[in-house]
Amino acid sequence: MKENTAGSNISIGVFDSGIGGLTVVKKLREKLPYVNIVYLGDTARVPYGTKSEETIIRFATEDTAFLIEKEVDLIVVACNTASSVALTHLRKAFKDYPIFGVVEPGVKMAIHATQSNSIGVIGTIATIKSHSHKKFLEREGITNIFEKACPLFVPLAEEGLSEGEIPELVARHYLEDIKDHIDTLILGCTHYPILIKTIKKVVGEKVKLIDPSSALAAKVSDFLMSKNIQPVEGNGKLDLYLTDIPPHYHSLLNLFLGFEPDTIEKVNLSEISSC
Amino acid sequence: MKENTAGSNISIGVFDSGIGGLTVVKKLREKLPYVNIVYLGDTARVPYGTKSEETIIRFATEDTAFLIEKEVDLIVVACNTASSVALTHLRKAFKDYPIFGVVEPGVKMAIHATQSNSIGVIGTIATIKSHSHKKFLEREGITNIFEKACPLFVPLAEEGLSEGEIPELVARHYLEDIKDHIDTLILGCTHYPILIKTIKKVVGEKVKLIDPSSALAAKVSDFLMSKNIQPVEGNGKLDLYLTDIPPHYHSLLNLFLGFEPDTIEKVNLSEISSC
Structure with missing residues (x-):
């Protein structure tokens, strides 16, 4: 984890089973407007909450690996299901990264x-x-x-x-x-x-x-302060990755986030994790 | 497609986004008790109905490829969403197989x-x-x-x-x-x-x-008759493959199928389709 640097050099990786985790992004943006956020919503496999522990752990591991490939500095699990079921596993599997659950x-x-x-x-x-x-x-x-x-x-x-x-x-x-x-x-x-x-x-x-979500944002903010990450003027970037672009995603974006991300891209996790 | 053989030599591949398609299996079993059935329920990625056309086509293609690997003779798409969105694509991609939609x-x-x-x-x-x-x-x-x-x-x-x-x-x-x-x-x-x-x-x-589902079962039965597939005594095998074993799957099996499959196995489609 970086220390003693400007907040604009920091990138937070956030994932959720779908688009609901954008409520956490909204709180992070309010609390830490200057950091960059990379968000992964696993909309192709949503929901997680009705599935087995084994499958939720596999999905959460793939989601975290994707965000780490995007060179984020820390991980926020914005999904209560994944936080409840997979957090211990993720912290073992990705030891070098601070991982925050909800x-x-x-x-x-x-x-x-x-x-x-x-x-x-x-x-x-x-x-x-x-x-x-x-x-x-x-x-x-x-x-x-x-x-x-x-x-x-x-x-x-x-x-x-x-x-x-x-x-x-x-x-x-x-x-x-x-x-x-x-x-x-x-x-x-x-x-x-x-x-x-x-x-x-x-x-x-x-x-x-x-x-x-506001308590989670406050916790991440305290952590960054402890690493002497300095607030700067202006907003960071928000890059949004979705595993599916569902027909009604625009109204959901509005409902959960309320502002436009800088980029939106569809990704296929199974292609990334294979071979 | 085989012709002029006993029904017990025939294997029907059935897939659905989840467990709901077992209502179709139930009707097939009533109409054609002697054929073997290989069922794939994509319970890890259920539901399909809220997702994009592109993603539904990708999932349905992977489901069909899995069943063909299991050496089925024909495919039944027991999912209305996949039948509605992906059937034309599947018939082009798997030309050698009769494919029935719902x-x-x-x-x-x-x-x-x-x-x-x-x-x-x-x-x-x-x-x-x-x-x-x-x-x-x-x-x-x-x-x-x-x-x-x-x-x-x-x-x-x-x-x-x-x-x-x-x-x-x-x-x-x-x-x-x-x-x-x-x-x-x-x-x-x-x-x-x-x-x-x-x-x-x-x-x-x-x-x-x-x-x-009963009209679909009747259509498959007519097709087998046209190929001179002969009814025989006894029940065929029902092999059930699920991409996730959800916590409440046993009560769902009961609700939709009402009898026990011969085998139940969890499979990971992304591992099968990769490399």
């Missing part, structure tokens, strides 16, 4: 927010099955933990059904059982902030909703 | 069923965007065609939410506008028969629901 910052933010020490976690099937948030929370002394997989939230968000009767009914279906037991709820998937108004309506004002 | 048999069944010549088609985003059913229907003289993409139906079916308040509300959301204009509705996705009770409730008894 689970730990979210957990710390939730512990800071809770007053009753009763915390809820929602995420994909794979994230919840891994109990990654639960393990972190328990290590920090929290024992009242309520976990719930919400597999319909991603397709709802991607279809733009973020408010109204359908998402409300689905949110009630998932959250009715846990909402009265918690005062803090971790949104353990980058898609869920899109549904925040509906989730808030269902769980009520007394439950604090935790979006881990 | 779109044409469904369309013919619908034309046989309709009395008002007003037909609805529901499917994934990619299937509907391809207008594959519409083009076939128009070629057969049908002009009152109502198409609707229903992207939430697949995640609902996979979560086992086939009946009740949520699937009913979602079905109303998609079908309210078209239900009064049609007397026949093509279920243009192998997952949709799982939701058939709910769809029937929403569109009403007067609309006939068309599940193309």
Whole structure:
């Protein structure tokens, strides 16, 4: 990792199973406008959250190798599923690179927010099955933990059904059982902030909703400061790589990022990793 | 293609983006119990229906090449998305193999069923965007065609939410506008028969629901008869290959197939197609 240099010399590699991880890019850009970001969205194989641990680890390893080929200085795993299932493996496989996941910052933010020490976690099937948030929370002394997989939230968000009767009914279906037991709820998937108004309506004002992406951006910022990376004027570059350009990607870019990347390129990971 | 031989010497290759295509295998087994079936479910990259035409064609080509390596005699594309988008390409790329898609048999069944010549088609985003059913229907003289993409139906079916308040509300959301204009509705996705009770409730008894898988099985059976393939006693083998073994695959197998395959193996298509 570089030290004592201008922020404009730093490049952060960010990956996600799809386009949802751009919510993390948005927070990084707000916090560290001057760094360059290389984003890989594995849109050809999205979602990861319904797949097996073995397959998620293979995909996350290929994603990280791709970003390292692009000469990034550090890696941000902007996908809760990959952070939950593959982070330990990635840190072993790519020892020379600082790798940040999205689970730990979210957990710390939730512990800071809770007053009753009763915390809820929602995420994909794979994230919840891994109990990654639960393990972190328990290590920090929290024992009242309520976990719930919400597999319909991603397709709802991607279809733009973020408010109204359908998402409300689905949110009630998932959250009715846990909402009265918690005062803090971790949104353990980058898609869920899109549904925040509906989730808030269902769980009520007394439950604090935790979006881990700002805590993750703050953690990366602290790390760069510790390496004496200096802020500079102007925005860095944002290069976007996608394994598929889906028909509705432009509206999704707008939904999750809200500004235009400098470059967009389609890549085929299997060609890169083969031979 | 072999001719004048016993059915037990024939092997049919079937592929789908996931496990939904096993509804087609079920119909093939009922119609042609003695043939062997090699099934490939691309569960690592499922779904196809939200992805681009270019990516769907690449995936379908890899799936077909895998089945041909397994020495099948003919190919059945049990995925409406791949049938809609990639069939022409597959027939050019694999000229020596009879390749059957699921779109044409469904369309013919619908034309046989309709009395008002007003037909609805529901499917994934990619299937509907391809207008594959519409083009076939128009070629057969049908002009009152109502198409609707229903992207939430697949995640609902996979979560086992086939009946009740949520699937009913979602079905109303998609079908309210078209239900009064049609007397026949093509279920243009192998997952949709799982939701058939709910769809029937929403569109009403007067609309006939068309599940193309039985028409497809009948077409394959006619083809084998034309090649003088002889029925024999006993069941053929069913070999199941999946690119991922998802956490909940056993309940899905039960839901879509209802009997046990002879073998189940996990395969990595990118390793097979590389180098």
